[in-house]
Amino acid sequence: MGAPLGISHNHIPIRAVLQKWWSVKPKNRVHKLLLHSIPVIICWEIWKSWNACRYGDRTSFSQYHMIKQCIWNIKAVINDSFPSIEINGNWINICDKIESLCPVIKCTTVYWxxxxxxxxxxxxxxxxxxxxxxxxxxxxxxxxxxxxxxxxxxxxxxxxxxxxxxxxxxxxxxxxxxxxxxxxxxxxxxxxxxxxxxxxxxxxxxxxxxxxxxxxxxxxxxVIFTHSSNNGTSQAIPTCRRVYNVDTGDTCDNIIEFFNLKAEDFSSLNPNLNCDDLFLGEYLCLNGTLST
Structure with missing residues (x-):
């Protein structure tokens, strides 16, 4: 199974075989997973076959069966870690496809x-x-x-x-x-x-x-509070063209009525306003736009 990946291990100890698999420089993340998981999967299938022969009803090792099970397990591992990648075909095609994979670069504009x-x-x-x-x-x-x-x-x-x-x-x-x-x-x-x-x-x-x-x-x-997500976008914040300073006796309702505003627009332009706790001189936005 190592030949399609350029790994040869004829007549060398098992420790050296494992070291060869795990020291190969991976070409991408999927290739790295493949190189690291195959030796473990092969050892597991050999162990299963050995136990089936010693304690079960098998009389000999089936190399074809073990290779088939190894490939099935490898496909399962890759599909679980990278569900968007389709792994089909024979072993040589699978290795060629994985080695040729290139990462997709995604760019996100982040601004203050x-x-x-x-x-x-x-x-x-x-x-x-x-x-x-x-x-x-x-x-x-x-x-x-x-x-x-x-x-x-x-x-x-x-x-x-x-x-x-x-x-x-x-x-x-x-x-x-x-x-x-x-x-x-x-x-x-x-x-x-x-x-x-x-x-x-x-x-x-x-x-x-x-x-x-x-x-x-x-x-x-x-004070205005806003949340900025990790991708650089933030909640809508107002850009005010006209502001008003709260005076003695002002309430949200009489400000909305006096300036002939829509209540929903007033709330959107003043997202953190507590109408039950207005204070003298507080800035209120009367006219503006919402932007992110």
């Missing part, structure tokens, strides 16, 4: 979306190694022109990735408020943490106090 006029943008992330609690948090603060304002990268101790991501968002939020920034667009790659901060609460007791503390820190600031 600037915040609305007059706002800064805070992007944060965090990760943790669960086995030892070591973690790291980081983030970048930029203005609407994309100019760098501040960046941080800090080693911390954390119990989970979500804890590290929440800690990163909390640290970045505290820095923004302490340095006088009150119009903040916070973009996170964790949808779970984003939703916690929007709702200002969570049932996760390990994160609850951090969510509450971060929400209290941001109270009085004009």
């Amino acid at each position: 979306k600037s915040p609305a006029r007059g706002m800064i943008k805070l992007n944060t992330d965090g990760s943790s190694i669960s086995t030892n609690g070591k973690a790291g948090i980081g983030g970048v603060v930029s203005n609407e022109q994309g100019d760098f304002i501040m960046g941080f990268s800090i080693p911390v101790n954390s119990s989970s990735n979500n804890h590290a991501k929440m800690e990163a968002a909390s640290f970045g939020s505290n820095w923004c408020i302490q340095n006088g920034f009150t119009n903040i667009h916070i973009e996170l790659d964790s949808l779970l943490i984003t939703e916690m901060l929007i709702k200002k609460d969570t049932k996760n007791m390990k994160l609850k106090h951090m969510v509450k503390a971060t929400s209290n820190t941001l109270r009085g600031a004009n």
